[in-house]
Amino acid sequence: METQNPKPMAPKPAMAAKIKKEEKISNVRGIRNAFLVILICAAAAVCIFLFGMGYSGNFEGGDTANHPLNLAGTVYKGGFIVPILMTLLLTVIVLSIERWIAISSASGKGNTTKFVADIKADLAANKIDAAMDRCRKQKGSVASVVYNTLVKYKEMDSNTVLSKEQKLTTLRNEVEEATALEMPSLSQNLPIVATLTTLGTLVGLLGTVMGMIKSFQALAASGSPDSTELSTGISEALVNTAFGIATGAFAVISYNFFTNKIDNLTYAIDEIGFSIVATFAATH
Numbered sequence: 001m002e003t004q005n006p007k008p009m010a011p012k013p014a015m016a017a018k019i020k021k022e023e024k025i026s027n028v029r030g031i032r033n034a035f036l037v038i039l040i041c042a043a044a045a046v047c048i049f050l051f052g053m054g055y056s057g058n059f060e061g062g063d064t065a066n067h068p069l070n071l072a073g074t075v076y077k078g079g080f081i082v083p084i085l086m087t088l089l090l091t092v093i094v095l096s097i098e099r100w101i102a103i104s105s106a107s108g109k110g111n112t113t114k115f116v117a118d119i120k121a122d123l124a125a126n127k128i129d130a131a132m133d134r135c136r137k138q139k140g141s142v143a144s145v146v147y148n149t150l151v152k153y154k155e156m157d158s159n160t161v162l163s164k165e166q167k168l169t170t171l172r173n174e175v176e177e178a179t180a181l182e183m184p185s186l187s188q189n190l191p192i193v194a195t196l197t198t199l200g201t202l203v204g205l206l207g208t209v210m211g212m213i214k215s216f217q218a219l220a221a222s223g224s225p226d227s228t229e230l231s232t233g234i235s236e237a238l239v240n241t242a243f244g245i246a247t248g249a250f251a252v253i254s255y256n257f258f259t260n261k262i263d264n265l266t267y268a269i270d271e272i273g274f275s276i277v278a279t280f281a282a283t284h
Contacts, residue, residue, distance in 0.1 A: 031095075031098045031189065032188075034095065034189050037091060037094055037095065037098075041087050041090035041091045041094060042087040044090060045084075045087040045090055046083050048083075049076065049082055049083040049086065052072065053076040053082075054076050057069075058070055058072045058073030058076065059073050064076065068235075074235050074239065075239050077231075077232050077235035077236060077239065078207065078211070078240050078243070079207065079210065079236045081203065081204075081206065081207035081210065081236070081240050082207070082239060082240065084203055085204060085240060085243035085244060086243065088196050088199060088203065089200070089243065089246060089250065091196060092196050092200070092247060092250050092251045092254060093250070095189050095193055095254075096250075096254040098189060099189060099190065099193075099254075099258045100258075102185070102188070103186060103258060103262065103265075105140065106140050106141040106182075106185070106186055106265060107142070108138040108140030108141075108142060108143050109137065109138055109139055109140070110137075110138055112142060112264070112268050113268075115134070115142065115143070115268075116142075116268050118134055119131050119134060119135075119146060119272050119275070120272065120275050122134065123275050123276060123279040124279070126279070126283060128153060128154060128157075131150055132147060132150050132151075135150070141182040141183070141185070141186060141265060141269075142265055142268050142269055144178070145175065145179050145269050145273070146272050146273075146276075148174060148178040149174050149178060149272075149273060150276065152170065152174040153276060153280060156170060156171060156280065157280075164284055167280065167284070168277055168281055171276060171280055172277055175270075175273035175276070175277075179266070179269055179273075182269075183262070183266065186262045186265065187262060190255060190258060190259065193251050193254055193255045193258075194251070194255050196247065196248075196251045197248055197251040197252050197255060200243075200244055200247025200248045200251060201244050201245070201247070201248035202244075203244060203247075204240050204241055204242075204243055204244010204247065204248070205240075205241075205244060207236060207240025207241070207243075208237045208238075208240050208244070210237075210240075211233045211235070211236030211237025211238070211239075211240060212233065212237050214232060214233030215229075215230055215233030215234050215237065216233075217229070217233070218230040218233060
């Protein structure tokens with residue numbers, strides 16, 4: 001007796017359509033390789049330091065060993081720590097711009113607060129199809145999570161096997177799973193910004209200490225202190241302090257700003273998810 005191997009089941013058209021629509025609704029963009037950003041910022045920082053601030057016209061007699069004539073020359077006197085701090089600062093700026101673009105696309109085309117209110121109004125009127133159309137127009141992470149949950153809502157609506165409590169549990173799980181898929185893309189690269197908050201300050205402090213060491217060495221020299229060495233050490237200390245504070249401050253502001261925006265998006269998803277479950281419970 002011959003045994004027939006079961007043929008692999010093809011994906012259901014409904015599931016394929018769901019995946020296709022989900023890809024169209026969710027349009028979060030971002031930089032995946034932050035290490036490449038750091039390398040580019042490092043190259044830019046070194047070029048600015050050597051060819052911009054280290055330009056001979058910024059120093060007396062055209063010699064970088066002499067006193068600086070302007071602010072660029074003073075910054076150059078900060079030593080090799082300066083391009084490192086510039087790299088950190090440029091990285092924070094670039095990643096902040098990248099997060100702004102990514103989170104803006106995640107918010108969708110329209111105002112998120114109005115979108116939440118409109119979806120809740122559609123749910124209150126039991127207009128599921130209208131809510132799904134609104135998600136297609138809005139796009140973004142919030143709309144994607146809501147759309148996927150509404151797809152599951154219609155599946156549960158036509159399901160005659162599961163009990164009401166099982167259906168409600170399935171809807172809650174759908175909200176959690178859809179949120180878990182969308183939210184990581186929003187917080188991407190933010191841990192790097194958080195790290196630079198502390199790293200920038202510590203590197204700046206290291207440059208400050210090294211500059212003060214040079215200054216004290218100049219004071220301890222036999223005979224009259226070398227004014228050039230003394231000024232170089234003080235410049236290095238103050239420049240590195242300024243860069244370290246600027247990097248840390250900008251990173252803190254950026255991190256807290258984008259974390260707050262992500263929290264607002266998460267709150268919007270939770271609010272609509274609760275409304276969807278409550279609507280299903282009230283109408284079934």
